[in-house]
Amino acid sequence: xxxxxxxxxxxxxxxxxxxxxxxxxxxxxxxxxxxxxxxxxxxxxxxxxxxxxxxxxxxxxxxxxxxxxxxxxxxxxxxxxxxxxxxxxxxxxxxxxxxxxxxxxxxxxxxxxxxxxxxxxxxxxxxxxxxxxxxxxxxxxxxxxxxxxxxxxxxxxxxxxxxxxxxxxxxxxxxxxxxxx
Amino acid sequence: xxxxxxxxxxxxxxxxxxxxxxxxxxxxxxxxxxxxxxxxxxxxxxxxxxxxxxxxxxxxxxxxxxxxxxxxxxxxxxxxxxxxxxxxxxxxxxxxxxx
Ligand SMILES: [Zn+2]
Numbered sequence: 001x002x003x004x005x006x007x008x009x010x011x012x013x014x015x016x017x018x019x020x021x022x023x024x025x026x027x028x029x030x031x032x033x034x035x036x037x038x039x040x041x042x043x044x045x046x047x048x049x050x051x052x053x054x055x056x057x058x059x060x061x062x063x064x065x066x067x068x069x070x071x072x073x074x075x076x077x078x079x080x081x082x083x084x085x086x087x088x089x090x091x092x093x094x095x096x097x098x099x100x101x102x103x104x105x106x107x108x109x110x111x112x113x114x115x116x117x118x119x120x121x122x123x124x125x126x127x128x129x130x131x132x133x134x135x136x137x138x139x140x141x142x143x144x145x146x147x148x149x150x151x152x153x154x155x156x157x158x159x160x161x162x163x164x165x166x167x168x169x170x171x172x173x174x175x176x177x178x179x180x181x
Numbered sequence: 182x183x184x185x186x187x188x189x190x191x192x193x194x195x196x197x198x199x200x201x202x203x204x205x206x207x208x209x210x211x212x213x214x215x216x217x218x219x220x221x222x223x224x225x226x227x228x229x230x231x232x233x234x235x236x237x238x239x240x241x242x243x244x245x246x247x248x249x250x251x252x253x254x255x256x257x258x259x260x261x262x263x264x265x266x267x268x269x270x271x272x273x274x275x276x277x278x279x280x
Contacts, residue, residue, distance in 0.1 A: 001275075001278075002278055004278075005274055005275070005278050008274065009271070009274070013267070013270065013271075016263075016266065016267055016270070017260035017261055017262050017263075018258070018260045020260070020261050020262070020263045020266060021258050021259060021260050021261040022258060024261060025257065025258065031263070034263075035263055035266050035269075038263070038266060038270075039266070039269065039270060039273070042270050042273075042274075043273060043274075043277065046274060046277060047277070093210075093242070093245070093246065095241075095242050095245045095246070098245075103241050103245060104241075104244065104245065104248060105245050105248040105249055105252070108248075108249065108252050109252070113256060113259055116253075116256045116257065117256075117257070117259075120253075120257055131253075132257075134218065135250065135253045135254050135257060136253075136254065136257050136258045140218075140220065141218070141220050156214075156215065156220075159214065160214055163214065163249070163250070163253075166253065167249055
């Protein structure tokens, strides 16, 4: 094995599981598409490895490549304007429905990981993608707006709705499971 | 749209104090995510902060939303193993290796 490949495997390949999780969130749980996305990301990173400054944040570099690759694929597929009519959903926070003892939200902690992940992945793509960027990748509204090529106001409202929907769904699950009265 | 801060510094303190007191619960709640995301212009963020600190309704509400955002951040991205992706990649990297 040559030095470049050894170095790449040691520094980049160790982030594989994290990249796969991120890819699943972006694709909405599509395993085959996520594997392809991670594979494309890794091969791009490998080809550009000489430009990576050793000692800087490799994980951040890889997640940026993955995110940009995902967006580029999305753009290529989305020839028509995505003007979906969103169903009107309750946009009130579940907070209004909580008893005082549940008001801190601790019941959310009892929900298993799989359910949290499924709830994120099953959000409609228009809501899911900004949420993944803001909440799982710590991106700001402006950056998301530029990357998705939508106005900042749209980022704001999609993020708002995404969080509300996610919260509603997890709350409904918690009620169903008897985690909250 | 809210004041984006363009008039900052141009007003006497007295007026600015009056403005922050004028923010209603509804107006504060509408900005909850922008506030928690640190996306509000400083002047607006200050108004919201001021309201929430002294409001018995909004204080627990903002705490709840903050808890929820932290929760999503913490629970949303646990690393996940793909069964054969690593093998596949190692093979591809080997093939891509420069001769
Ligand atoms: Zn209030």
